[in-house]
Amino acid sequence: MKPSRLNQHNFFFLLREASASAAPRRRLPPLHSLLVKLGLQPYARVHNALIQAYAAAAPGLLADARKVFDGMSSRDTVSYNSMIHAYATSGDVTSARHIFDRAPERTPVTWTSMIAGLCRTGDVAAARRLFEEMPARDLVSWNAMMSGLVGNGRHAEALHLFRRMMAEEDGGLVPNRGTVLSALAACAGAGALETGKWVHAFVERKRLFRWWDEFLGTALLDMYAKCGAVELALDVFNRLRRRNTCTWNAMINGLAMNGYSAKALDMFHRMEIDGTVVPDEVTFVGVLLACSHGGFVEVGREHFYMIEKKYGVGLILEHYACMVDLLARSGHPQEAHRIIAGMPMKPDAVIWRALLGGCRLHKDVKMAETAISEMEATCSGDHVLLSNLYAAVGRCNGVEDVRSMMRNKGIEKVPGCSSIEINGSIHEFISGDKSHPSYNEIRGKLAEIGSRMQLHGYVTETAEVFYDVEEEEKEEALCHHSEKLAIAFGLIESPPNVAIRIVKNLRFCADCHKFANCSKEDNTNITVVPATRKMALVTLPDTQNENRVRIPLRCII
Template sequence: MYKVKEFFFLIGLLWMSLANFLSASQRCIQDSMIIHHRVVSHLQRCSRLSELKAVHATVVKGDLCNDGRVATQLLGACSSVGMMDYAVLIFAHIRKPEVYAWNVMIRGFDRCALPGDAVRFYGDMLKSGVRPTSFTFSSVIKACSRSSSLRLGEEIHGHVFKGGFGSEVFVQTSLVDFYSNLGEINRARKVFDEMTLRDAVAWTAMIAGHAKAGDVESARKLFELMSEKSTVSWNTMIAAYARSGDVDAAASLFDSMTNKDLVSWTSMIYCYAQNRCFKKAVMEFERMQMAGVDPDEVTLSTVISACAHLGALEIGKKIHFFISQHEQIFLDVYIGSALIDMYAKCGSIERALLVFFKLHEKNLFCWNSLVEGLAMHGYAVEAIALFRRMEMEKKVIPNGVTFVSVLSACAHAGLVDVGREVFSRMTRIYAIKPEIEHHGCMVDLLSRAGYLEDAMALINDMNMKPNAVIWGALLGGCRTHGNVELGEVAVKNLIILEPLNSGYHVLLANMYAKTNRWTDVAKVRGMMKGKGVQKSPGYSSIMVNGVAHEFLSFDDVHPKCEEIYELLEELGLQLRLAGYVPDLGLT
């Protein structure tokens, strides 16, 4: 009897021990799951290296380094903050990395613009005996495209077929994109035509390929063949028309869209701006705002540039105010440079300077825009001082555009010695080969200051053929300083380059008239008449209440034409009463 009781007592103890063990195990699993969930959640929110290292420490303490999901999330977080070196260290401590970990590493290298490392890791993956997946091929093909390596891409294409992924839409689309990016449009089309299944992404990739190759007609035909067009495909086609300069086709396609997203609006605004329809670009931006679509940094920088070309200061200021009222829009270097350029071109130098000095990061375009703006509006000394500051800071190296602006400032201010020194520094210190624009600035500088023989010598020493701008600069100097002989040389060359430009004929005739050479004036007039050269009418534009008004010489089309001429007549009368006598020359 005692033995039976002892037996049941022992059984009871065993059951209690087992229950306690199971309960403890369950708690351990639950704790592990909680830690696992917290780690994954934190990794998804990591945006800085310090945060990433803190989570990594938790992973090591919790012995989760070899947990597949945690390892993958950890490696992915490294790539998202651009720390692939740290990812390599973590990867090296995974005992037996699965294919997902390899894929994340390859994709991470590609995302961080390290295509060579992506391809090298793919090779290591094959050596380790891990079989690639469709995601592997997609990432490694993108890496080949980024490195412009056709041979490597062809090898990977062979691996795709050997691995049995030749019919995977995801992989085939990557190959279409790869061949298109490397200019192999026929091979891209061959891959596309051989696809048994095509989704919207595949169609869009092929449309983009044709557009990139300049074959807009083939892109349009493919677009029309699509049974279900995605918003991305519509946007791709709009961008194709924009690139080819077919603004009307782009606008027609855009207007027929039922679902326009931010990219759609931005593409259309960019289309107008790229094709110099700046007024329409601004109007499209206003329509976008009325439609309730919030712009991003790309949209804003594009429309601000359009305002710069229009001289639409008030609209530009409103956009600047809009940016300041929306915290989610970051005043980055692109918007900042566009604002500087807009304010500088519109003559608001104070605002341009304010934006410039508020920017934490300044790229070359920021410096160039401000130097050019200062030079354009007569602040030559300040433009040169800013250039000197740029040289002293050594954060940004000046380029050819910078020197064009500085030399232009020297020309307008008559700073001949400074201009010569800057031109010398450009070639001697920065090893920038003088282009036609630099020579044009130097000829303009010397001609304005009266150094006409030096300007002619510079033209003769040029290792390129002088253009109309250079001869025009020399002619302008000849007119100012009364050098008819060199003026004749300039005009003869200008007539060859631009035979129908009336301005040069008129300038030469004015020079003859000033020296009473009326026979030569008559010859110029006869030459103009014989060649059918007519003086082109001038025009001006002005922004009033956000609307651009353009006026041609002798314009009679404007709705307020009568009022305008009455005001001009009154202004002319007041000028005559004040004793002003215009120098009309030969017009």
């Protein structure tokens, strides 16, 4: 095209093509020079398009975008919004805030760009303050704040915001697919099954969902699976008319993490027979997770060594972590260690933590010490695992050594936190915390359950608790664990025939696991629990020190 025939519209098209190309650094500057030659500089729209093009090629060309912005003789709202968005998406929230404060007029887009940027860098508190300061919020603003909360693991807060938004629906706000996806992700993270069911009913009532919509259907079945409602997840899966790879992966992983190992492997075989989608890395995370939870050592070995050969899928850290977890928990720690030694990439903390969990289960102190030394652990949970192992085998000196090491490194034990949904509200319990309004009733219910269970042979598992206190004090300490507080509250507040679902941030201790299993598997031992009541325990991975999503390694013994 001849330069004389270029106009604004042609220039916008060329900018979009250049910024989306494989070499924007080489193509954008000549276009910028051409803009000057053609005398298109006075037009704010052209400069805004240039800022957006440079920003889309960021971070390398972000400084060029700022030069264009600073050189503009006249800036409009789009100019400020484009620059704020450019800085925010690149993670430079300080520069974004500087432009934000200078903006003569702030539209909802201006505020939302700043909120999204703050959430992206993890400063959710600052994002929430801005959100509350907004003079007027649109649907995009609500969605950005909810998505930011979910992305930073603040699921209960995201649900509270969703309820606020729904209360303002009469003001013209109608949730869209983005709203629903964030709400379902929050329900999955918080274990809020009843709220998730309400969201499902809402989207069907508003006709936001059709059974051929595999994307929303995947989010629904993923929510149900993560809340422990496997039958509801399967119902959604079976009713979907179209399924993509993510749909199959969500169902395979959902079955695996809920302990339905054989069904998860059957689902994988169904996926192969179906033939419409191809397994990927996430598929085999679910397959190996199913083998780990089911203790299928030979099946796990077969799949692990065939992932690359048969399916052409490269092995990733999560595959190694699942295999190490399977072998270590099945009594093969040496083989697990050999796999770690042969990894083509550096093993991370999750790999060593998988080995450490198996060592704890089989009381392999030597291998546990190797795992701790190799992983250079800074997470309190890793040290606590080793300390508990020392306590279980009677090595009191080892317990004290671990405690001293934690004190010297300034590592504090992360308190256990369990949550339960009652009548649409999320109640959180911290281990040792007595601040809940119903604490006295909870305490009474625990005493009642404990005495009845002891009559039927229940013995408190105190082996891993403080070695230097009396047995009675150990039992008292275990009684304040967050999952027991949540279970007792659920028994008090929920009606009969309703499942109790507990979400916990850390691993269950041996006693709490035994306590819950007694309640779940032998209801005749607890007469206060009707024989028809079911109890489902939903556990989440400990991601306190991980910014990326990791595999849900087994949290229960």
